Amino acid sequence: MIDMNLIPEWALNIHPLVVHFPIALLVVAAGLNLLTFFIPKKWWDEGKNTILYGLGAVAAIAAYYTGQSAADTVFLPSQAQSVLNNHADWAFWTVWYFGLYAAARIALHWYKIMDKFSLRILAFVIALPGVFLLFQTGDHGAKLVFGYGAGTGQLLEQQSSANASATTDSLLQSNSTFTVNDNGNWSWEIGPNGVSTLLSKFQWLEGAPQDLQPSVVKSGDNYLIQLTPESSPNFFTVRNVLLNMQVDYYLDLSNFDGEVELVNHVQDAQNYDFVTLSSEGTITQGRVIGGETNIFGEESYSASGILFVRTVVNGTHFRAYINKEMAVHGHGDAPETGKVGLRLNGSGTVIIDSISLTQLN
Structure with missing residues (x-):
């Protein structure tokens, strides 16, 4: 397991700021990757796509470690514990997926075979599961913020009400x-x-x-x-x-x-x-x-x-x-x-x- 203690204790919680960069970079990278098949190469090419994927992977790593640090500074209700763990797990796989994917694209450029149309199609298709991982990570993160943390807290209120209605103190x-x-x-x-x-x-x-x-x-x-x-x-x-x-x-x-x-x-x-x-x-x-x-x-x-x-x-x-x-x-x-x-x-x-x-x- 990756070491979770790379962020010093005195550092500010910058995860809310950092987290938007991998989402923006990787979604834009996938979108422009698709557009590349329909526009002239002089406007946009696979090299620029690879740069975006690489920057997105680096940003995802930064978001992952700042997120681990942030998670250790908050006290969450029991209803949020599973959401937090799922968010961390999805983020872990997202980082690994796009890290390896960006490295593979760089290797294809290094060996000068990225311009093959079949490889371009394959590379784009392989990126799509990563976008799904990214979506799941962001979705669970949004539930933490808007359901249990800095947002409205509506999920917490709804679940607390549901738990209360389902409770009987039979032994009491x-x-x-x-x-x-x-x-x-x-x-x-x-x-x-x-x-x-x-x-x-x-x-x-x-x-x-x-x-x-x-x-x-x-x-x-x-x-x-x-x-x-x-x-x-x-x-x-x-x-x-x-x-x-x-x-x-x-x-x-x-x-x-x-x-x-x-x-x-x-x-x-x-x-x-x-x-x-x-x-x-x-x-x-x-x-x-x-x-x-x-x-x-x-x-x-x-x-x-x-x-x-x-x-x-x-x-x-x-x-x-x-x-x-x-x-x-x-x-x-x-x-x-x-x-x-x-x-x-x-x-x-x-x-x-x-x-x-x-x-x-």
Whole structure:
């Protein structure tokens, strides 16, 4: 995978400015390429077409990297995560397609065979799938801007309304604080019965519930569940399996010494994906396969008190946010369906305010 960190953190977000250049250059290149077959060569020729395709490919590369940088600076709602990933994937293939296409055209000129009519026809036909890739990239980008970002936000409002109308808090009706929606999304807001909810909704892969000494504490009008591990590690997950997901955690790790793994796509205790927060101030993202750890990304963070941590897994894209700021963004093979949970390895106290899961398309 291409390195995504070519744009320095201090650089301004120029993606909205850059993105128009590849669209204009490549669309004009394809249009003039077609026109070349009907006008005299002295007015416009294949050499000029190749220059436009080359400039368009360079502009596409610039737009791609500025887009990767821009994506890491915004905090998006769950409905936009799939659109963002699709936009990035279409852009990736657009860059490669037109990069190779422009290089091939330059080679044909180098060997002085570009003037053959059959090759000119073939070259134009080969450019058309690239225009389709460009359209898909731009279409998904427009949805991000006008649906979820700087535009009207109408898509977000419509989807939020649709989700609200399709939701029933079936478990809430039985006085449980663990609520499940019709679409499979769930949330756990800690209540007075937090310990019984922990025992009934989660299963243990390592350690045991009693090793956590779980108890419910109150902070003002808010209930919290306090976990104090006696032994390490302690690994527990929900029971249902999912694929693409966003999980939001509100946690306080101020009095914990060790590592808290926010795990997802768990197959068993030896195979799972994770985002690890360490008491040393590092956040690590990766995958455990057969007990062997593979790191997708690692960064440092500085935050205390109740943390809002969001983990997002959608296809080959893995993101983690702390207090609504991108903390780590890694890439890996798409995971299999699996479970969500926590793995505690250390001593001290972990406090959970709430956990919620949203499935992504």
